[in-house]
Amino acid sequence: MADSAGAIWRKSTRSGNGGNCVEVATNLLDRGNAVLVRDSKDPQGGNLAVTARSWTAFTAAVRDGTLSL
Template sequence: MTPDAGLSGAQWRKSSYSGGGNDCVEIAFVDGGAAVRDSKDPEGGAFRLPASGWQGLLAAVRAGGPARG
């Protein structure tokens, strides 16, 4: 992945379940969806999901299975 200049002002946050380490993903809510990046490599880039993709990912994680859609 390459850094996305459009995310330079994004407000990144980690889950409260991350345990304070650097071994999780970070999320930023951006225009019409969300961006996700690796907390160990914040300059390594991020991928964006539309709002429907973010909701599908959350539903799959909660259900313990793969995302569909």
């Protein structure tokens, strides 16, 4: 689990109220080049740290339909 002290978490504006959401924190990129991801239903359950490059590739693939969710 990455250090999330100071993380500002946000959900997608496309998230519904179904509870099946992830939250991301991008404000800590200067502290290790990491984007943090966590389950919105269990915010104390830990988080996943991915590189900014990986996060950008993932979101681009979702956006252009290469990766279907």
